[in-house]
Amino acid sequence: MSRTIAVTGATGFIGGMLIKHLLAAGWCVKALVRPRSASKIKHLPGLETIIGSLQDDESLNRLLQGAAAVVHCAGAVRGVTATEFNAVNVEGVKQLVRAALTQSPRPKFLLLSSLAARAPELSYYASSKRQGEVALASMAEDMEWMALRPPAVYGPGDKELLPLFQWMGRGIAPVLGEAEARVSLLYVEDLCAAVLRWLDSERCQSGVYELNDTQAGGYSWDEIIANVSAMRSGHIIRLPLPAALLRSLAAVNVTTARLIGYAPMLTPGKVRELRHPDWVADNTALTAAIGWQPSFSLQAGLRRTMGWTESGSAA
Numbered sequence: 615m616s617r618t619i620a621v622t623g624a625t626g627f628i629g630g631m632l633i634k635h636l637l638a639a640g641w642c643v644k645a646l647v648r649p650r651s652a653s654k655i656k657h658l659p660g661l662e663t664i665i666g667s668l669q670d671d672e673s674l675n676r677l678l679q680g681a682a683a684v685v686h687c688a689g690a691v692r693g694v695t696a697t698e699f700n701a702v703n704v705e706g707v708k709q710l711v712r713a714a715l716t717q718s719p720r721p722k723f724l725l726l727s728s729l730a731a732r733a734p735e736l737s738y739y740a741s742s743k744r745q746g747e748v749a750l751a752s753m754a755e756d757m758e759w760m761a762l763r764p765p766a767v768y769g770p771g772d773k774e775l776l777p778l779f780q781w782m783g784r785g786i787a788p789v790l791g792e793a794e795a796r797v798s799l800l801y802v803e804d805l806c807a808a809v810l811r812w813l814d815s816e817r818c819q820s821g822v823y824e825l826n827d828t829q830a831g832g833y834s835w836d837e838i839i840a841n842v843s844a845m846r847s848g849h850i851i852r853l854p855l856p857a858a859l860l861r862s863l864a865a866v867n868v869t870t871a872r873l874i875g876y877a878p879m880l881t882p883g884k885v886r887e888l889r890h891p892d893w894v895a896d897n898t899a900l901t902a903a904i905g906w907q908p909s910f911s912l913q914a915g916l917r918r919t920m921g922w923t924e925s926g927s928a929a
């Protein structure tokens with residue numbers, strides 16, 4: 615079997631960590647990188663950069679040639695309109711699947727979806743991730759595939775969750791959801807380990823799989839704060855942000871983004887995701903399919919990410 619893996623989204627948080635793990639495990643990696651992002655990618659032994667895009671079939675063919683599998687990490691995570699999200703998270707998936715189907719032999723296909731796909735009614739992002747899964751499932755023919763649904767992922771290089779943990783580390787915990795809401799979390803290296811396990815597994819049942827960290831049943835906001843509190847000295851002040859305030863901030867953000875021309879993270883759809891009561895994932899099916907199990911608790915992941923220790927001092 616070829617030892618080459620094609621990866622998209624390698625310049626992002628998750629894709630960047632994934633290529634390090636793939637290279638360390640002895641895989642050769644071909645990474646699709648957009649021309650404007652070429653400077654973001656480090657030249658590492660075993661890594662070949664394919665300059666191109668999801669819209670360019672020629673670059674996708676070069677990416678996939680000789681690859682045993684493709685791991686599709688590229689995705690739009692910020693934006694305002696359905697069109698913005700669908701162009702990448704639906705049409706991009708279709709384009710890559712079509713290119714994969716023309717290869718001989720066909721690579722295995724792993725789509726990094728999202729737990730958000732479980733509730734597509736909440737946001738354009740969630741809807742686009744669900745549609746991406748549906749497109750893959752309906753187009754794949756005999757190609758082996760998996761769509762992974764991670765919950766909120768954190769780790770070095772993450773720009774979304776890390777600021778929240780940094781605030782908690784300084785003694786202030788912005789609480790963005792309902793007190794009784796529960797969320798699963800996942801340390802990025804556990805996600806990479808799941809991908810590597812899938813790559814090494816014999817043909818497993820194609821389908822959509824959830825995954826989460828060592829805490830089955832997820833966390834309440836209080837439990838997240840208690841975990842951080844155990845790793846730093848001093849009291850953490852809870853700062854609940856009411857839904858109305860978040861919605862107002864999101865509306866201002868969307869208007870500003872339209873005026874200045876950037877893709878915002880906090881939108882009305884993101885607020886609905888943040889206020890959703892149940893983002894608890896379940897590892898059971900994935901563990902049965904490929905034998906993967908998470909290694910990191912929240913505290914272990916934060917230790918690796920923030921350099922915190924149980925006593926509250928930097929490692």
Ligand SMILES: NC(=O)c1ccc[n+]([C@@H]2O[C@H](COP(=O)([O-])OP(=O)(O)OC[C@H]3O[C@@H](n4cnc5c(N)ncnc54)[C@H](OP(=O)(O)O)[C@@H]3O)[C@@H](O)[C@H]2O)c1
Nearest residue numbers: 623624625626627628648651687688689727728764766767
């Ligand atoms: N982070 C999480 O908590 C989380 C949780 C669940 C699922 N996910 C999924 O995991 C994937 C990666 O997320 P991330 O947090 O690593 O996001 P990220 O840091 O924003 O990275 C996104 C990656 O996708 C690439 N990309 C975006 N639009 C593209 C396009 N039109 N064509 C080609 N490449 C494009 C970006 O390339 P450029 O550098 O060129 O912009 C970048 O490499 C996404 O599909 C996301 O939905 C993330």
